[in-house]
Amino acid sequence: MVVMELTRVLVPAREGRAVRVSAGQLIRVSTPEGAQVGDFFAFCASDPVEHLSAAHTRGHTSRLFPVPGEPFVTDRRRPILTLTDDTSPGRHDMLIAACDPARYELLGHHGWHASCAENLKAAMRELEVDVTTVPQPVNFFMDIPVTADDVIEWRSSPAAPGDAVTLRAELDCFVVVSACPQDLVDVNGMRPGPLEIEILDK
Structure with a gap:
């Protein structure tokens, strides 16, 4: 199987980027x-x-997070993407909401702070699509285990340099990736960095 790279987009630290993907294409x-x-x-x-x-x-897969071969579905219960490969330690999250201005204010930050909620809206505006409600994100490389006492723990991401997840688009879709700017809770090693998006065809 020959895989051809169509697009590579750098997502700078603390920023977000959006791309349009066609059904059948891969997103890494x-x-x-x-x-x-x-x-x-x-x-x-x-x-x-x-x-x-x-x-x-979560309801579709009966898991807190899909494993390779399982889909992510929409709010209309249609598969939109399938997780096909994961070279990271496999620690990802679908429980924690996107950070937003109110989150940073509650953490004691004064003044403006970049956030994933604002990154999403700004990135979609570049595609001329207005987003009024921020959905619960899929938080790749985020380690948020649930303990036996039903407590959520916040841990720094265990992903190594170059670790990646790959998904296959099941529908034509807009995809947004935000390099989370969180630096008040240790999920990024207290030092936000960049991410990279690759669109691949096969």
């Missing part, structure tokens, strides 16, 4: 420097109101 998201969380969103190109839903995906 990697952490060049390691330990960087990527908030990942997807919207149907034909109707961006329909989006990747973490809650519906």
Whole structure:
């Protein structure tokens, strides 16, 4: 099988980028420097109101996170992407909401702070699509285990430099990746870094 790279997009630290992907294409998201969380969103190109839903995906797979070969589904319960490969330690999250201005204010930050919620809206505006509600993201490379006492733990990402996840688009969609700017809670090693998006065809 020959895989051809069509597009490579650098997502700078603390920023977000959006790309349009056709059904059948592959999307690879990697952490060049390691330990960087990527908030990942997807919207149907034909109707961006329909989006990747973490809650519906958990119900569909009966897992907290899909394993390779399993799909992510939309809020209309249609497969939109399938996880095909994961070279990271496999620690990802679908429980934690995207960081936003209110989150940083509650953490004691004063003044403006970059956030994944704002990154999503700005990236989609570049594609001339208006997003009014921020869905629950898929947080690639984010290690948030649930303990036996049902407590959520916040851990630094264990992803090594170059670790990546690959997904196959099942529908034409808009994909957004935000290099999470969180530097008040240790999920990025307290040092946000870049991510990379590759669109591949086969």
